[in-house]
Amino acid sequence: MTVRLxxxxxxxxxxxxxxxxxxxxxxVCGPTVQSSPHIGHLRSALVxxxxxxxxxxxxYTVTLVRNVTDxxxxxxxxxxxxxxxxxxxxxxxxxxxxxxxxxxxxxALGILPPTYEPRATASITQMQQIxxxxxxxxxxxxxxxxxxxxxxDVASWPSxxxxxxxxxxxxxxSADSESRAKRDARDFALWKGHKEEExxxxxxxxxxxxGRPGWHIECSAMATRYLGPRFDIHGGGLDxxxxxxxxxxxxxxxxxxxxxxxxxxxxLVNVNGQKMSxxxxxxxxxxxxxxxxxxxxxxxxxxxAHYRSTLDYHDxxxxxxxxxxxxxxxxxxxxxxxxxxxxFAGQGVELVPTEFAEAMDDDLAIPQALAVLHDQxxxxxxxxxxxxxxxxxxxxxxxxxxxxxxxxxxxAVEWHTAAHDPASVALAALVEKLLEDRDAAxxxxxxxxxxxxxxxxxxxxxxxxxxxxxxxxxxx
Numbered sequence: 260m261t262v263r264l265x266x267x268x269x270x271x272x273x274x275x276x277x278x279x280x281x282x283x284x285x286x287v288c289g290p291t292v293q294s295s296p297h298i299g300h301l302r303s304a305l306v307x308x309x310x311x312x313x314x315x316x317x318x319y320t321v322t323l324v325r326n327v328t329d330x331x332x333x334x335x336x337x338x339x340x341x342x343x344x345x346x347x348x349x350x351x352x353x354x355x356x357x358x359x360x361x362x363x364x365x366x367a368l369g370i371l372p373p374t375y376e377p378r379a380t381a382s383i384t385q386m387q388q389i390x391x392x393x394x395x396x397x398x399x400x401x402x403x404x405x406x407x408x409x410x411x412d413v414a415s416w417p418s419x420x421x422x423x424x425x426x427x428x429x430x431x432x433s434a435d436s437e438s439r440a441k442r443d444a445r446d447f448a449l450w451k452g453h454k455e456e457e458x459x460x461x462x463x464x465x466x467x468x469x470g471r472p473g474w475h476i477e478c479s480a481m482a483t484r485y486l487g488p489r490f491d492i493h494g495g496g497l498d499x500x501x502x503x504x505x506x507x508x509x510x511x512x513x514x515x516x517x518x519x520x521x522x523x524x525x526x527l528v529n530v531n532g533q534k535m536s537x538x539x540x541x542x543x544x545x546x547x548x549x550x551x552x553x554x555x556x557x558x559x560x561x562x563x564a565h566y567r568s569t570l571d572y573h574d575x576x577x578x579x580x581x582x583x584x585x586x587x588x589x590x591x592x593x594x595x596x597x598x599x600x601x602x603f604a605g606q607g608v609e610l611v612p613t614e615f616a617e618a619m620d621d622d623l624a625i626p627q628a629l630a631v632l633h634d635q636x637x638x639x640x641x642x643x644x645x646x647x648x649x650x651x652x653x654x655x656x657x658x659x660x661x662x663x664x665x666x667x668x669x670x671a672v673e674w675h676t677a678a679h680d681p682a683s684v685a686l687a688a689l690v691e692k693l694l695e696d697r698d699a700a701x702x703x704x705x706x707x708x709x710x711x712x713x714x715x716x717x718x719x720x721x722x723x724x725x726x727x728x729x730x731x732x733x734x735x
Contacts, residue, residue: 262317264492265567265622267500267522268422272622277491278520283319285311286482286519288495288503289376291328291474292357293337296364296545298561298572299528299535303496305558306525306566308370308666310494313619316611316664324485325373326478327361329354330380330471335457350461351380364545367554368561369666369673377481379472383463385480386472389514390449398513399449402440407452407468411475411510413445419509422522423501433502435474447506448473475506482507483516493519497527497567526564529571543572552577555674559584559667566623583633587662588669590636593643593724594655595670603648607656615661625665632661690721694730 262275277283287307290300304325311321329351338350365372390409393399398415402408413419419427432444452470453462462469472480482490495504504522511518527534530541549557560580564570598604611619612635618627639654662668693712700708713723721732 260317260616260620262314262620263622264521264523267524270424273521275491275521277319278489281319282322283314283492284322284486284490285324285492285494286478286486286490287323287325287373287493288478288499289325289327290358290361291331291333292354292361293331293333294357296357296361297528297535298543298545298548299496300361301364301368301545301548301557302528302561302570303525304365304370305368305561307494309562309566309625310492310523310623311371312664312666313623317620321374322486323373324375324377324482326481327354327358327376327378328474328477329358329378330461331474335461338458350458360546364549367549368558369554369671375485377485379477379481382477382480382484383472385484386476387450387465389476389480389483389510389516391466392514393449393510396513396515398510400442401467402452404440405468406440407450407465407470408440408448409450409467410441410446411449411506411513412442413447413509414443416509416513418512420505422505422508425501425505435502447475447502449476449510475503476510478503479507479511479514479516479518482518483511489517490519492521492523494523494525497524500524525566526569529569531573532571552581553674555667555669556581556584562625562665562667563629565626583629584667584669586633586636587658587667590639590643591655591658591662591670594639594651597643598648598652598655601648603652606649607652607654607659609656609660609663611660611664612657615657619664628661628665632658632665635661690716690732694723694732698730 263272264275265271266273275283285307287304289304290296307323307325311323314321334354335350338348338353341348341353390399393411394401394409397412399409399411402410413427420430427445430445433441433447435447449472450465450467450470451473452468453459461471463471482493493504493507508518508522528543529535530543533539533541535542551557552560556577557580560577561570563580563583598606612631615628615631618624618631621627635654635657639651639658642648642650642654659668659670663671668674693716697709697712700706700712716723716732723730723732
């Protein structure tokens with residue numbers, strides 16, 4: 260077994276050979292908590308949850324680090340704009356408020372908590388150490404205008420642009436800071452000197468004057484602090500390749516850090532064929548999205564496409580995901596009922612089929628893996644129809660194993676809480692009462708009434724299955 264992944268740096272699919280046998284270290288760029296999360300943030304976190312689950316299934320001990328950028332230009336600006344004469348929101352309070360929204364979105368989709376989730380403000384010392392090393396190595400300089408700014412000297416690093424296959428001479432000016440005293444417009448900020456209009460609480464002491472870190476240096480410091488100077492995988496959204504990841508690679512390498520062996524990037528999310536943007540007003544926020552369907556359905560939808568592809572959210576997308584997921588749910592429910600009380604109850608090793616494993620090993624080819632899962636569901640239903648309970652038990656084990664690896668096992672406890680909402684409880688009570696009336700009619704040989712109840716339920720989209728253990732219902 261060899262897990263293969265697409266390395267953005269080499270632009271090729273390569274074997275994953277961990278630095279330490281049996282262990283994989285992954286650093287993922289987490290959110291800048293300046294505003295509420297949207298579905299693109301959810302998808303990115305879900306992708307690396309899928310990688311983590313599969314690598315764990317393959318026997319690796321996975322250390323996943325996902326940071327929180329809790330200080331940034333936009334965080335300070337948004338805190339200032341949210342304040343008024345009557346109320347004042349501190350930048351750190353705004354950051355924490357949005358961090359909680361991200362955490363809730365991750366939790367709702369069953370995304371496992373990272374091994375470590377450091378905040379940028381907790382690694383200021385490590386950032387300053389890297390900056391000092393860059394200055395000593397001649398790859399960074401302190402601005403000569405007494406602003407306290409420190410910049411990375413792009414011209415001093417010939418390999419700059421290697422991650423995105425660009426020539427430094429062809430690149431536009433860096434837009435991450437004001438060009439107060441840059442030697443070159445492409446140079447980017449490592450440290451930003453404190454400005455008078457900024458809150459005093461956002462200024463940290465440094466050898467170059469009070470200020471705060473630039474965005475890019477934050478991830479270099481946190482990745483190496485928690486995973487070491489060299490680690491296996493650096494992940495993040497495709498939109499972060501340039502300039503963020505390019506700058507991370509340059510400053511880390513120039514500081515003498517081997518950094519990431521592999522770079523992995525997930526695709527973005529469009530809405531009705533258009534990129535999400537504030538200017539178009541088409542952003543779909545996580546809180547609104549999670550109201551559109553069950554969280555399990557949303558997880559299925561966001562995770563069904565290949566992680567490197569662009570996912571297009573359109574009307575009807577969640578309906579399609581609901582239908583696909585229900586096919587899995589109906590089979591598992593049928594199998595559980597039919598096998599209960601038989602010699603096959605509890606049988607069926609929870610092991611994924613070879614075809615599924617091959618797809619997942621091949622750069623996490625989840626569309627192909629899902630095809631295997633649904634093929635097994637069809638075969639399982641056929642086995643139940645043929646009263647082949649032994650075969651159904653084997654397939655049930657495979658389906659559970661595949662669904663668990665993908666984090667979409669409808670039998671898992673974490674997905675059952677939604678079934679207790681008032682609407683679901685009321686629907687279940689009404690249907691169960693009608694089934695009792697139908698059962699009573701059948702016992703009295705009043706088949707016309709029994710058929711009428713069944714037809715009324717069917718018209719409402721409720722499917723009835725009569726089994727030796729009683730009548731059971733599901734949404735059609």
